[in-house]
Amino acid sequence: MAKGSATIYDVAEVACVSIATVSRVLNDSANVRADTRDRVHAAIKQLHFVPSTAARSLSGGRRGAIGLAYPLDEERTVATPSREDDASVLYTDAIIRGASWQASQLGYSLFACAVRIGGNNDAHPLHQLSSAVDGIILTDRVVNNVKAMRIAKRMHAVHLSGSGSSRFGGTIRVDNSGGISALVRHLADVHGTRNFGFVGGIPDSPDATARFDAVVSSVTEVGGRLDPENVLVGDFSLARAEAAIEERLRHDTSLPDVFVCANDQMALGVVRVLRDNGHHVPDKILVTGFDDIPVAGQIYPTLTTVTQPSFELGVAAVNMVIGLLDGEVAVGAIEILPTTLVVRGSCGCPIERSPR
Amino acid sequence: MAKGSATIYDVAEVACVSIATVSRVLNDSANVRADTRDRVHAAIKQLHFVPSTAARSLSGGRRGAIGLAYPLDEERTVATPSREDDASVLYTDAIIRGASWQASQLGYSLFACAVRIGGNNDAHPLHQLSSAVDGIILTDRVVNNVKAMRIAKRMHAVHLSGSGSSRFGGTIRVDNSGGISALVRHLADVHGTRNFGFVGGIPDSPDATARFDAVVSSVTEVGGRLDPENVLVGDFSLARAEAAIEERLRHDTSLPDVFVCANDQMALGVVRVLRDNGHHVPDKILVTGFDDIPVAGQIYPTLTTVTQPSFELGVAAVNMVIGLLDGEVAVGAIEILPTTLVVRGSCGCPIERSPR
DNA sequence: ACTTACATTGTAAGCACTTTCAGAGACGGT
DNA sequence: ACCGTCTCTGAAAGTGCTTACAATGTAAGT
Structure with a gap:
């Protein structure tokens, strides 16, 4: 960096000690x-000395920074994202905010870096990032990356992932199954639902599969059924979900009692298509979402969904990385953050007026 | 980083050359x-070799990364920000997205780091960041930081700021005056407005003063007037703007034809207060905003405003940093990005139905 | 065949730190 | 006064890379 900034030698000279001693002070040994x-x-104060992270990290010391890698949007996202479609962006941003906040509290810096998940170029941002930090946080879709695996094997990493766990670092996940389970129980107990349907997310997303699995087991648990023709495949997008439900309607109009959707965007699409085809929600059929995006409480019917603690996810991730670094957290640790059922109108519960 | 990853020596040995040659290949000299x-x-491919950024940067080479510093929210921001109040958060996020995208296009990594603007601790994230990257982008509020100044003096930096220009790096700003001018011309030409009013932002904000100056000169240009009693002082917040307009209403009810507001939040407040006092917008009086926050197109009346190209701001900043790095952009360069007038209902134009 | 210029490669000296190892005082016990 | 034991400090060897400089090889010109 910086041309002409003070080095440890300058400090040593001013303080009349050796560089080794300066180094000791720096690392308060x-x-x-x-x-x-x-x-x-x-001397340090006088010279405005700041140790070079590069040199420090080369020689094996701590960098005092932790990295967070999240997927880069391939297309050139518009400046002001439409509110419905950019929930994933908001979600990531919330995690980043949580992580930044906690890192700052603990005296670390947090570098957030968007990585092109498909990318295979050699100067991969993931590498750049990993060599600039002490530990790294990988968000959901970044985890399934070969490069990410290699890196995780070599440095402390925590995975923010819906399923699976890292043999090489820590894993933090949101309690998808607990949320889904509460949701399904609510549907069964309060609304007498028995015949379930599901609209899933991208098959290779750990969150998506976790939610699907949770639906399967919860439905079994409450003695309901989930027929194969009512399991639709989406990709977390509103458009794809609309297409899927339209397709479903063309084939067979005897619908399940409810469509549990793997996220809110898809739920919005499903509600719209169902209503356009005369299946009023929640009078004729129920729909639920997942995530609790901002619009979820604003539309009609208000969406029954499950809240994820995204800010806390960032906080927990930072804590775990630092724990790993300090040897206080064992490799392979898993932490699961609670989700909360948010009951609103689309499951058939009476709709509260929103506060404003 | 990484324990046990291949080094340049390993590559040299496998390829039967010296490390110098490997380095030459790496930097395709x-x-x-x-x-x-x-x-x-x-050999590189075989060993999955990736050069250590730390070592590379220590020895004076490029790190291949650029940094972006933005202000850290002091309070623990909630996961899903309220839609009206968090325009600034969204704005920053859009800049980051633009910068990440462009950096990725150009083969750089973009590290975004939130810095506590008041903070004075020695292990300042700004330093960590700056020593991990080749050049740095500083957003508005970060610029006015002593540390930031010191860093800007020592490494290539571009300031994203309405404020003056950096003697040490580049500056990119948005064309406040062009946007205001287009807005004022529209009001004069299309709606015959002559008697203007203005609700300003924080007096010491460069953006605020730029917008005020622009209003003054544009109004003169179109032969309109801007009476002193119609120049209200706000602070960019909705609440303060409401207070200001209420105050104005108490004193004198002969209002101007329009209140041009220095941002959208204030415009929302002004519209609300005016309507509550019987001055319907746009029938009795017009109101315009600035920024085009997401709600601007969703409320009634839809808000006529000016869009800032936040995504492009990020793109331009990355281009400029890299230009500075490559010596293709001169230190002290200033780039001004265009703003766009967004005509909607609050200026009296017919309100289009939103597409959905 | 013998310069000469030039393309290619190797050698070695940094770059700014951490850390091991060993040496130098200090201090109490004998 | 002497020895063992601490505590503190310095010298020096890495850490992985870039690059100036030197050395070698190669092809063209005489």
Whole structure:
């Protein structure tokens, strides 16, 4: 970096000690006499000295920074995202905000870096990032990347992932199954639902599969059924979900009691298509979402869904990386954050007026 | 980073060349025979070698990354920000997305780092960031930071700011005056407005003053007037704008034809207060905003405003940093991005139905 | 065949730190 | 006064890369 900034040698000279001593003060190792330490600190302040992260990391020390890699939107996203379609962006942003906040609290810096998930170029941002930080946080879709695996094997990493776990680092996930289970129980207990349908997300997304699995087991648990023709495949997008439900309607009009959707965007599409085809929600059929995006409480019918603690996810991830770094968290640790059922109108519950 | 990853020595050994040659291939400097180059590339691929950014940057080479520093929200922001109040968050996110996208296009990585703007601790994230990247982008509020100044003096930096220009790097700003001018002309030409009013932002905000100055000169240009009692002082917040307009209403009810507001949030407040006091917008009086926040097109009346190209701001910033790095952009350069008038209902134009 | 210029490659000196190892005081016990 | 034991400090060896400089090889010109 910086041309002409002070080095450890300059500090050593001013403080009349060796660079080794300066280094000790910097890493506040024990065994430096108090007045020596003070002298060094004074010199540091005087010279506005800041240790070079590059050199520090080359020689094996800590960088004091942790990285967070999230998927880069391939297309050139518009400046002000439409509110419905950009829930995933908001979700990621919330995680980043949480992570930044917690890192800052703990005296670390948080570098967030968007990585092109398909990319295979050699100067991969993931590598750049990993060599600039002490530990790394990988969000859902980034995890399934060969490069990511290699990196995780080599440095402390925590995966923010819906399923599976990392043999090489820690894993934090949101309690998809608990949320789904609460949702299904609510549907069964309060609304007497028995015949379930499901609109899934991208098959290779761990969150998507976790939610699907949870639906399967919860439905079994409450003694309901989930017929194969009522399991639709989406990709988390509103458009794809609309297409899927339209397709479903063409084939057979005897519908399940409810369509549980793997996220809110898809639920919005499903509601719209159903209504356009005369299946009023929630009078004729129920629909639920997942995520609790901002619009979920604003549309008609308000959407029954499950909230994820995205900010807390970021906080927890930072805590775990640092724990890993300090050896206080064991490799392979898994932490699961609670989700909360948010009951609104689309499951047939009476609709509250929104506060404003 | 990484324990046990291949080094340049390993590659050199496999390819039967010296490390210098490997380095030349890596930085594709000329003067390496074709078959030697191939041999090295093969070795690199075989060993999954990735050069250590730390070592590379230590020895003066490029890191291949650029940094972006933005202000950290001091309070623990909630996961899903309220839609009206968090325009600034969305704005920053859009810039980051633009910068990430462009950096990726150009083969760079973009590290975004939130910095506590008041913070004065020594392990300042700004330093960490700056030593991990080749150049740095500083957003508005980060610029006015002593540390930031010191860093800008020492490494290539571009400032995203309405404020003056950086003597040490480049500056990119949005064309406040062009946007205001187009807006004022529209009001004068299409709606015959002559008697203007203005609700300003924080007096010490460069954007606020730029917008005010632009209003003054544009109004003069179209032969309109801007009476002192119709120039209200806000602080960019909805609440403060409501207070200001209420105050104005108490004193004198002969209002101007329009209130041009320095941002959308204030416009929302002004519209609300005016309507509550019987001055219907746009029938009795017109109101315009600035920024085009997401709600602007969703409320009634839809808000006539000016769009800032936030995504493009990020793109331009990355281009400029890299230009600075490559010596193709001169230090002290200023680039001004165009703004676009968005005509909607609150200026009296017919309200289009939104597409859905 | 013998310069000469030039293309290619190797050698080695940094770059700014951390850390091991060993040496130098200090201090109490004998 | 001497020895063992601490505590503190310095010298020096990495850490992985870039690059100036030197050395070698190669082809063209005489």
